[in-house]
Amino acid sequence: MTKPAFADLLNVEDARRAAKRRLPHGLFEYIDRGSEDELSISGNRQQLDAIRLAPSVLVDVSQRSAKAEILGHSQPLPLVIAPTAMAGLVWRDGEIALAKAAARAGIPFCVSTQSITSVERIAAESGAKLWFQLYVWKNRQRTLALIDRAWAAGVETLVLTVDTAVGPNREYNLRNGFGIPLKASVRAGIDLMLHPRWTASVMLRSLIASGVPTYAHYPDEFRTRLGRSSLSDELSLATDVTWEDVRLLRQRWKGKLILKGILRVDDALTALSHGVDAIVVSNHGARNLDCAPGPTEVLPAIVAAIGGRMEILADSGVRRGADIARFLALGASGVLIGRATLYGVAIGGADGAGRVLDLLSYELNVTMGMLGARNLADLRRC
Template structure:
């Protein structure tokens, strides 16, 4: 069984960050404001971001002491029959290819080397074929249902043909959120040039030359590489035909049809209600993600850690439960697992690590989080992830 302690790949000298806050600061310096804020910020008044952090902070850990024995501590988990070295999954994120040249590929390679799953996104700069072929391990694939539903099935088939066996269907994005800062920064689709954001790019020559310049010199202005060619436009909405939009009336019927079409593991992402978890289970999903999209979709949404225990108690024996949203420390991962998750998706920290130093930076962030998970386990008296339980938590009040 693979464990964190005996994995084959090891980092050399550490990069100049030791935690989430420090790698975030590096990414903020290196990325133009529009790209950094697209990753970092939320929606509307960003209260969901605050409540996600408050949700974690109000949950404390009650450690069990004097439990040391000769059993090696292991952070490994088994997801869908595959053993991974850590209970973290690289969540699908749009525009990862803009934080670093071919950023999705470097991040996928880092995840494969480290020994955790990487989930490729529909709205990626690199295609699922490129990512899968560059990775030494099978990737997961995230799907948005398009308004031309048959094209979504063709994309699923492309992912399957490249070895993807786990599909993550995002269910909480039937409409686009109100991200006012994106509009101000010109980071809508299409991108809008202004004196302000052109000057901002000029102030980040490393990004302008090392990322955008390299795309111009090789493949041209980035586009959504998973879109069918006839709908594929660049980020200025030039070079393509008609638009391809998200399914506006997304419903459980669409999920059922995906279930009928997809032969592998199906995970439904973006659930915060017990009845939705039950519906996903009854349709035949093997997994769910309890998520409020990192506070980026619906500003009044409840934080996942507030509802995770209730959902896990209802469907936890029937499906694999994943959770995410605003995870910054290994102790956050521990709290979600104690609340009923089998593993935890992480996004921002992985993008910041990739922005800081590509594949090596992403791996260092994976190692930091896994070290913190292990430290939290050691201080709480747990030798394995299976020993992390709800009774170890103390839930305070706001």
């Protein structure tokens, strides 16, 4: 048997440590950390750890399957790679690498509005089933043009992120001088020199091929210096997004529509009444509102209130297969993975992200066996 790529990585924390060594400090902190006092990050972890699943013993678990049905599609794992802005900075063409890893695992990859690579290129080069995550720009016409682009690229599932009503307060990014547009500074220069593998393989190659990396979904006019100043306000994230936008998107988007970042029963019910196909119960990986509840705290009440009338996905804090089992036991039908696969892609592109997915899949399989769960539905009894 050939050894898998990255055989020395045995869990997500191993991948995280390796990513920390490889990435410049400012970039690693951008993907790894939370917001303000980071109470929500530790809260997510503590709440997941507090969920204990009681095994059924003496069950024949020789045939186990983690096969899932998400939005009408059958897939081998109950996972989706979450949208993560600027994933193309952690690895050259990082979004394509993540999408390839998703395609190999047979799961969807969700492209972020704030991707460094365009949805068209990811679609053409990855072979993955793509979802598209939307942040609403101030200029609604340009926002609609963006989702038309995603549809034309073959995307059928639109994910409107609703938990980022304003820009989050992340002090470490300010201290590190990290943001788009990337800016030169003495500090950033030293950071780059200390991480020569990343600097050569990602930054220098990008600079040579296409200049300073920026968001690929900005309209072409934005790429000129003049266009940039006149358009920049139109493309900032709208702070007046309401249910009226959901109503308009529901009318316009012919495919499945998901709202990501729901943490309240009343909002879940309002989503249902707007004809939304699914919600993601999420606190954005603890990156936005530091006093938000963890998704596992609110998931059972939301599942009970919805009563099977709309699909419910969840995310935030998955680092082990057992965390996936915990979310499913509470009633989610699928789980999004954010940082775990980012750590993987940071150290080895599609193979690194694939290794992380394999580890999560293996751990889920062991957890299911231990719990006496032959399939995902059995987890609901634990």
